[in-house]
Amino acid sequence: MTRTIRTAAVIGAGTIGLSWTALFAAHGLTVRVSDxxxxLAEAVTEALARYAPHLAARGLDVxxxxxxxxxAADVTEAARDADVVxxxxxxxxxxxxxxxxxxxxEAPDHALLLSSSSAIPSTAFTGELSDGDAARVLIGHPFNPPHLVPLVEVVPGERTGEEAVxxxxxxxxxxxxxxxVERKEIAGFVGxxxxxxxxxxxxxLVEQGVVTPEDLDKVMTNSLGLRWATVGPFLGSHLGGGPGGYRHLVEHIGMSMQHTGAGPGTPPRxxxxxxxxxxxxxxxxxxxxYSELTETRDRRQLAVLAALDSADKEEN
Known part of the structure; x- marks a missing residue:
C-alpha cells in the first residue's frame, strides 16, 4: 500500500456503517465507531456476531x-487518530x-476522508474546505452489504489529489x-x-401488464443476472457477437434493438x-x-449454478 492504515473511523452506524465496521476489523484494523x-453499542455487538460467520467463510480470522x-463518544473522538475515515x-x-x-x-492531516455517498459527488460538499483538505476527500461508494459485495466506486472530486486516489x-x-475509479463526477455514479x-x-413492463413482478424476477435470475454475475454488459455483448465480437453484434443486431425504444441516458448513434x-x-x-473468453464465462456460470443448486438443497 502507498500508506500504512492501522486505524479506521466509521462515522454513521446504519446498515452500511456496521458492515464496514465488521469488514475493517476482520482485516485487523482498529475501528472506532461514532453514531x-x-x-450504538448493542447494534455494533449484534452486527459483529451476525457478520462474523460471513467473514470467516471468506477465509478471514474473526x-x-x-x-x-x-x-467513540463523538465524531471528534472517532476521527482523532484515524488513518482513514x-x-x-x-x-x-x-x-x-x-x-x-x-x-x-479533527482527523490527522494524513487521514483519507471517504464518503459512502450513494449519489452526491464530493465536490458538492467540499467547496468551503481548503485545497489541502479537499485533496484528501473523495467518494468510496459501496454496495450493500460492503462486507460481502466487493465493488467500491472510487470517485475523486474536482480538487481530490491523485495521491489520495x-x-x-x-x-x-x-x-x-x-x-x-470513476474519472468524472455524475449524480448516482455508475452502479x-x-x-x-x-x-x-x-x-x-409490470405496469404495462407485460409480465408479473415474480416472472420478471425469474427472467433476471435465470438470464441476465446469471450472465452478469460472471461477465459485464460489454464483455457479454462482445461474446454475443460470436467470433466477430462486439463489432459484429452492433452491425448485425444493434439496429433491430434500437426499435425497442429509447429512454433517459440512451447513447447517441x-x-x-x-x-x-x-x-x-x-x-x-x-x-x-473468443474461445478463451467463452471458456472462462462458462466455467464461472457453472460455478454460480452449482452454488445456487447447493443453496437450494440446503433450504430443502
Whole structure:
C-alpha cells in the first residue's frame, strides 16, 4: 500500500456503517465507531456476531473481532487518530458539508476522508474546505452489504489529489474489495445509474401488464443476472457477437434493438461515436480469443449454478 492504515473511523452506524465496521476489523484494523443512536453499542455487538460467520467463510480470522472495535463518544473522538475515515451519514449535501468540515479539522492531516455517498459527488460538499483538505476527500461508494459485495466506486472530486486516489484504491484492495475509479463526477455514479435504469424498465413492463413482478424476477435470475454475475454488459455483448465480437453484434443486431425504444441516458448513434465505442470494447477484450473468453464465462456460470443448486438443497 502507498500508506500504512492501522486505524479506521466509521462515522454513521446504519446498515452500511456496521458492515464496514465488521469488514475493517476482520482485516485487523482498529475501528472506532461514532453514531448518535442510543443503542450504538448493542447494534455494533449484534452486527459483529451476525457478520462474523460471513467473514470467516471468506477465509478471514474473526477471533477477537469485537476487541478491535471501540465505541467513540463523538465524531471528534472517532476521527482523532484515524488513518482513514469512512462516512456513512444521511444523503444530504448540507449535512455532509458540515460533517466533513469537522472531519477535516479533527482527523490527522494524513487521514483519507471517504464518503459512502450513494449519489452526491464530493465536490458538492467540499467547496468551503481548503485545497489541502479537499485533496484528501473523495467518494468510496459501496454496495450493500460492503462486507460481502466487493465493488467500491472510487470517485475523486474536482480538487481530490491523485495521491489520495491511489491510496484509497490501495486501501480498499487491502480489505478485499474491488475498487473502480470513476474519472468524472455524475449524480448516482455508475452502479446506481445502471441499477436505476434497469429498475425503471422493470416497473414499466409490470405496469404495462407485460409480465408479473415474480416472472420478471425469474427472467433476471435465470438470464441476465446469471450472465452478469460472471461477465459485464460489454464483455457479454462482445461474446454475443460470436467470433466477430462486439463489432459484429452492433452491425448485425444493434439496429433491430434500437426499435425497442429509447429512454433517459440512451447513447447517441452517429457513426463516429459508435465506432469509438466499438474500438473501446475491442481494446478491452481483444487480447484474448473468443474461445478463451467463452471458456472462462462458462466455467464461472457453472460455478454460480452449482452454488445456487447447493443453496437450494440446503433450504430443502
Amino acid at each position: 448518535p443512536r442510543e443503542d 477471533t477477537d473481532l469485537a476487541d478491535r472495535v471501540h465505541i 469512512q462516512e456513512n451519514g444521511p444523503e444530504r449535501a448540507g449535512f455532509k458539508k458540515d460533517l466533513f468540515a469537522t472531519l477535516a479539522r 491511489r491510496a484509497t484504491v490501495d486501501f480498499y484492495a487491502s480489505v478485499g474489495r474491488t475498487p473502480v 446506481n445509474r445502471l441499477q436505476n435504469a434497469l429498475s425503471r424498465e422493470a416497473v414499466y 452517429n457513426e463516429e461515436e459508435q465506432e469509438r465505442l466499438i474500438r473501446a470494447v475491442e481494446k478491452a477484450y481483444g487480447s484474448s480469443t
